[in-house]
Amino acid sequence: MLIGLLFAILAGILVGLQNIFNTRVNDHAGTWSTTALVLGLGFLASMTLGVVFEGTELFVLKNMETWFWFSGLIGVGVVVCLVQGTRLLGPTFAISIVLTSQLGSALMWDSLGLFGLEKIPFTSQQLIGVLVIIGGVIVFKFGGSRAEQRKVTKVVKHTLKQSASVER
Amino acid sequence: MKGIVFAFLAGAFITLQGVANARISQNIGSWQAATITQLTGFIAAVLIVVIVKDQKWKQFKKVRPIYLTGGSFAAVVIYGNIYGIHSIGVTLTIAVILISQLAITFLIDGKGWFGVLKKEMKVPQFIGIAMMIAGVVILKF
Numbered sequence: 433m434l435i436g437l438l439f440a441i442l443a444g445i446l447v448g449l450q451n452i453f454n455t456r457v458n459d460h461a462g463t464w465s466t467t468a469l470v471l472g473l474g475f476l477a478s479m480t481l482g483v484v485f486e487g488t489e490l491f492v493l494k495n496m497e498t499w500f501w502f503s504g505l506i507g508v509g510v511v512v513c514l515v516q517g518t519r520l521l522g523p524t525f526a527i528s529i530v531l532t533s534q535l536g537s538a539l540m541w542d543s544l545g546l547f548g549l550e551k552i553p554f555t556s557q558q559l560i561g562v563l564v565i566i567g568g569v570i571v572f573k574f575g576g577s578r579a580e581q582r583k584v585t586k587v588v589k590h591t592l593k594q595s596a597s598v599e600r
Numbered sequence: 601m602k603g604i605v606f607a608f609l610a611g612a613f614i615t616l617q618g619v620a621n622a623r624i625s626q627n628i629g630s631w632q633a634a635t636i637t638q639l640t641g642f643i644a645a646v647l648i649v650v651i652v653k654d655q656k657w658k659q660f661k662k663v664r665p666i667y668l669t670g671g672s673f674a675a676v677v678i679y680g681n682i683y684g685i686h687s688i689g690v691t692l693t694i695a696v697i698l699i700s701q702l703a704i705t706f707l708i709d710g711k712g713w714f715g716v717l718k719k720e721m722k723v724p725q726f727i728g729i730a731m732m733i734a735g736v737v738i739l740k741f
Contacts, residue, residue: 433687433688435683435687436683436684436687436688436693437684437688437692439680439681439684440680440681440688440692440693440696440697440700441696441697441700442676442680442700443677443680443681443684443697443700444696444701444703444704446676446680447673447697447701448700448702448705448708449670449673449704449708450670450671450673450674450677451701452670452708452716453666453670453714454667454670454671456663456667456715457660457663457667457668457670460659461656461660462656464645464648464649464652464654465649465656465657465659467648468645468646468648468649468657469668469671470670470671470674471638471641471645472638472642472645472646473668473669473672473674474634474641474671474672474675475635477671477672477674477675477676478631478635478674478675478678479631479635481631481675481676481679482631485631490629490631490632490635493628494628495627496627500628500633500636500637501640502640503617503624503636503640504636504637504639504642504643504644505640505641505644506613506620506637507617507637507638507644508641508648509609509610509613510610510614511645512606513606513609513610513613514606514607514610516602516603516606517604517606517610520606521603521604521607525603525607526603527607530607530608530610530611530614531611532611533607533608533610533611533612534612534614534615534698535691535694535695535698537611537612537616538615538690538691538693538695539690539691541615541619541691542689542691547620547622548626549619549623549685549690550686550689557738558691560738561695561735561736561738561739562695562735563735564732564734565695565699565731565732565735565739566735567731567735568727568728568729568731568733568734568735569698569702569728569732570728571724571725571728572724572727572728572729572732573728574724575722575724575728576723576725
């Protein structure tokens with residue numbers, strides 16, 4: 433269990449770094465070129481690490497099912513929805529909803545136990561845990577931004593007053 | 601409203617991606633799952649680049665080389681995600697990834713690393729992270 437936790441922590445750190453790096457690429461190259469680059473490099477890195485840890489076993493694909501070949505398309509869906517959501521709502525609001533929906537659907541998958549995953553029965557304790565995390569996300573994302581807005585309005589008001597008095 | 605639907609679907613897809621990878625890895629292995637899903641995603645993205653006649657990849661040379669390498673992190677991200685889902689479940693894995701992701705972003709923002717516009721660390725963000733960790737503790741113990 434501890435290794436699982438450590439892997440999740442490491443994954444989160446790398447996702448955070450990756451987001452920052454990818455945004456830099458995105459600033460210059462736009463959504464689709466960036467997505468292609470990111471997935472291409474991810475593919476090469478996975479193949480390399482796979483060969484390092486498993487040798488040529490990596491290329492032995494027994495028990496392959498047809499839909500496995502199409503699961504990569506989910507990633508394209510993620511990019512489209514993220515870009516559109518952020519464009520329409522702005523990053524703070526959009527990301528808060530994304531994170532909430534991620535957690536909500538995770539809880540759903542655990543309680544359904546489909547796809548051969550171990551079923552983790554839904555309990556009120558789990559629901560409370562997820563709600564507290566979502567509350568934390570909202571405080572994290574929206575906290576402080578209002579204070580900033582107030583500061584901005586103050587500055588704007590101040591400048592308006594000044595310019596008004598100059599006009600007078 | 602349309603924006604909310606898109607954002608909601610994005611989150612659902614991210615989780616679905618993890619679940620699908622975890623399922624695929626049961627049949628063919630974790631590195632294999634990471635390799636195949638990203639290969640097919642890459643092919644789809646290249647097709648889109650070609651179809652929309654996107655020429656912007658020519659701008660890659662304007663980006664600092666280190667930022668171009670971000671995609672390669674996904675190998676470890678996907679492996680960690682699969683390992684987590686199998687050993688601690690979907691909810692806990694996603695929650696821990698979120699917290700560590702927000703915490704590192706918060707740290708980078710606060711320090712102004714990687715050319716990020718330096719933002720002052722504020723109390724609400726600490727409270728937010730504390731609440732998220734409390735939520736994980738409630739979830740698990």
